Amino acid sequence: MRWGRVFAVALFFGSSLAVPSCVEVTTPKGAxxxxxxxxxxxxxxxxxxxxxxVKHCGACGTACPGGLVxxxxxxxxxxxxxxxxxxxxxxxxxxxxxxxxxxxxxCPPGELCAEGVCAKTCPEPYTKCDGKCVDLQTDxxxxxxxxxxxxxxxxxKAGDCALACPSGSTKCGGxxxxxxADAQHCGACxxxxxxxxxxxKGSCVGACPSDLLPCDGACIDPRDNPQHCGACGxxxxxxxxxxxxxxxxxxLCGTACVDPQSDPKHCGGCGKSCxxxxxxxxxxxxxxxxxxxxxxxICPDLSTNADHCGSCGNECASGAICSDGKCGxxxxxxxxxxxxxxxxxxxxHCGACGAACPGSYYYGNPLVCSGGQCVCPTGQTQCDTGCxxxxxxxxHCGACGQACTGGKICDGGKCVCKAGFTECSTGCKNLQxxxxxCGACGQxxxxxxxxxxxxxxxxxxxLSCGGACVNPYNDTSNCGACGVVCPEYAPDAGTGxxxxxxxxxxxxAQLCGNACVNVSSNAAHCGKCDNxxxxxxxxxxxxxx
Numbered sequence: 373m374r375w376g377r378v379f380a381v382a383l384f385f386g387s388s389l390a391v392p393s394c395v396e397v398t399t400p401k402g403a404x405x406x407x408x409x410x411x412x413x414x415x416x417x418x419x420x421x422x423x424x425x426v427k428h429c430g431a432c433g434t435a436c437p438g439g440l441v442x443x444x445x446x447x448x449x450x451x452x453x454x455x456x457x458x459x460x461x462x463x464x465x466x467x468x469x470x471x472x473x474x475x476x477x478x479c480p481p482g483e484l485c486a487e488g489v490c491a492k493t494c495p496e497p498y499t500k501c502d503g504k505c506v507d508l509q510t511d512x513x514x515x516x517x518x519x520x521x522x523x524x525x526x527x528x529k530a531g532d533c534a535l536a537c538p539s540g541s542t543k544c545g546g547x548x549x550x551x552x553a554d555a556q557h558c559g560a561c562x563x564x565x566x567x568x569x570x571x572x573k574g575s576c577v578g579a580c581p582s583d584l585l586p587c588d589g590a591c592i593d594p595r596d597n598p599q600h601c602g603a604c605g606x607x608x609x610x611x612x613x614x615x616x617x618x619x620x621x622x623x624l625c626g627t628a629c630v631d632p633q634s635d636p637k638h639c640g641g642c643g644k645s646c647x648x649x650x651x652x653x654x655x656x657x658x659x660x661x662x663x664x665x666x667x668x669x670i671c672p673d674l675s676t677n678a679d680h681c682g683s684c685g686n687e688c689a690s691g692a693i694c695s696d697g698k699c700g701x702x703x704x705x706x707x708x709x710x711x712x713x714x715x716x717x718x719x720x721h722c723g724a725c726g727a728a729c730p731g732s733y734y735y736g737n738p739l740v741c742s743g744g745q746c747v748c749p750t751g752q753t754q755c756d757t758g759c760x761x762x763x764x765x766x767x768h769c770g771a772c773g774q775a776c777t778g779g780k781i782c783d784g785g786k787c788v789c790k791a792g793f794t795e796c797s798t799g800c801k802n803l804q805x806x807x808x809x810c811g812a813c814g815q816x817x818x819x820x821x822x823x824x825x826x827x828x829x830x831x832x833x834x835l836s837c838g839g840a841c842v843n844p845y846n847d848t849s850n851c852g853a854c855g856v857v858c859p860e861y862a863p864d865a866g867t868g869x870x871x872x873x874x875x876x877x878x879x880x881a882q883l884c885g886n887a888c889v890n891v892s893s894n895a896a897h898c899g900k901c902d903n904x905x906x907x908x909x910x911x912x913x914x915x916x917x
Contacts, residue, residue, distance in 0.1 A: 411502065411513070412646050420625070423643025430626025430642050432895065436460060445625045445642025448809040456739030467505060481690050513644065519670050521640055533656070553597075555589035586904060610634070649673050716744045844873050851875050859888045 400656035408419035415432035429442035436447035451462035458475035472485035479490035494505035505675035513595035515528035522533035537548035544561035558571035565576035572591035580591035601614035608619035621629035625642035639652035648658035659671035666684035682697035691712030700713035708725035723744035748759035755772035776787035778799030796813035810823035817828035820841035837854035852873035859868035877888035884901035898911035905916035
């Protein structure tokens with residue numbers, strides 16, 4: 373449903389309230405608006421803009437065929453420049469309250485669309501008119517003042533409606549004339565031909581050329597002259613224009629041929645409807661003689677207008693409607709402060725004004741208002757931490773406070789091991805990779821072993837020597853390779869050790885063969901390996917003597 377002011381007498385409830393807040397509200401379900409806002413039309417109980425509504429394009433019930441869009445009350449292949457296709461409706465996203473900046477982005481109540489952004493007030497130099505931001509200096513529907521619409525053929529310049537002559541015509545005084553054929557303005561304004569001369573192609577001549585007809589002192593082209601269409605005196609109706617010598621519909625709104633000069637439903641253009649308190653005069657909506665004016669040209673129905681309820685400037689609260697000149701909330705809504713709310717669903721006023729549902733928790737989800745009570749959303753249960761899903765919440769699995777442990781997850785309200793894990797006495801284990809439960813619960817791998825595909829194997833860099841995994845980088849019994857033993861303790865040299873897969877001797881000893889020796893005192897290796905001293909000599913300081 374399009375947004376609009378609601379003017380339904382049967383929907384009024386509550387007392388008068390008047391606050392400085394202007395919003396747009398929808399017509400409650402089942403209600404029929406008594407009076408639609410300016411610019412909209414009542415189509416079977418709905419206020420719609422027949423200038424853009426694809427289901428009511430140009431007239432109520434005139435739906436555009438599939439693939440076409442509604443642009444200025446006419447079904448077209450594509451939207452005009454400056455407008456965007458929003459579900460078949462050609463909208464100006466800079467100024468459309470229900471599609472502000474992008475299709476479907478409706479401004480909140482109390483805000484309006486200004487230059488593609490929802491705002492509380494209109495920016496300079498724009499003025500709020502009937503819930504929209506307009507430029508009173510250039511807007512033809514609000515020229516100089518709200519609802520002061522210019523007539524057909526006029527344009528708004530500096531806040532005044534001025535005649536805008538169509539192509540081929542010139543403004544002479546207060547009229548648009550064709551200087552090529554007008555006997556009173558032949559070739560120039562106020563240059564009249566003297567009878568019996570006639571005006572032909574901008575000059576006063578004695579007779580009309582063969583392709584023109586002499587009608588009322590002017591040589592006219594019967595192919596396009598609405599006063600002499602096809603023949604002298606054949607006047608086209610106000611809703612028609614002369615084309616190829618025949619009168620044809622000039623303005624088609626949907627399937628209806630209308631006169632935008634006098635039609636209150638299409639005043640000045642398709643879909644530009646006047647309010648019930650206005651008439652259409654020369655393409656502009658004018659206040660009726662008995663209407664009350666609020667400002668220079670605004671004449672609202674004080675009994676139903678939410679901006680002027682009962683008196684000029686008396687605005688109803690947000691969401692309220694005006695009925696019999698009094699502000700009130702529609703059926704099903706209650707006034708809380710300056711807003712009409714539904715106590716059955718409003719989180720800030722749940723069951724009573726000011727009774728707000730808790731909005732946040734340390735853990736869990738907030739409560740919602742349903743049936744006037746703060747409850748958890750459907751499918752959730754209220755625990756001490758908030759609203760939770762007992763089917764999947766690991767802290768409240770199956771019941772409040774029942775937490776899953778040992779790496780278990782909550783599935784269907786039960787604590788279970790996640791896929792790929794097996795429940796063991798110490799928790800959920802992956803038997804394919806867990807070194808303490810490799811292949812089976814509690815089956816641990818030895819030192820330097822890892823669990824791969826459920827089997828204990830030597831870790832990267834380790835060697836399997838004699839059924840055990842060893843580190844060849846520091847194992848003195850398997851130094852660099854299985855079975856390579858580093859020398860044991862030697863009284864004069866110390867103990868051998870394995871580093872980076874190579875045997876070394878401690879202290880000042882050297883590795884000679886498979887033994888650590890002190891070459892400073894060892895007679896068999898004096899000074900260096902295999903340098904033996906002669907019989908009877910000793911080694912001292914690495915020298916025999």
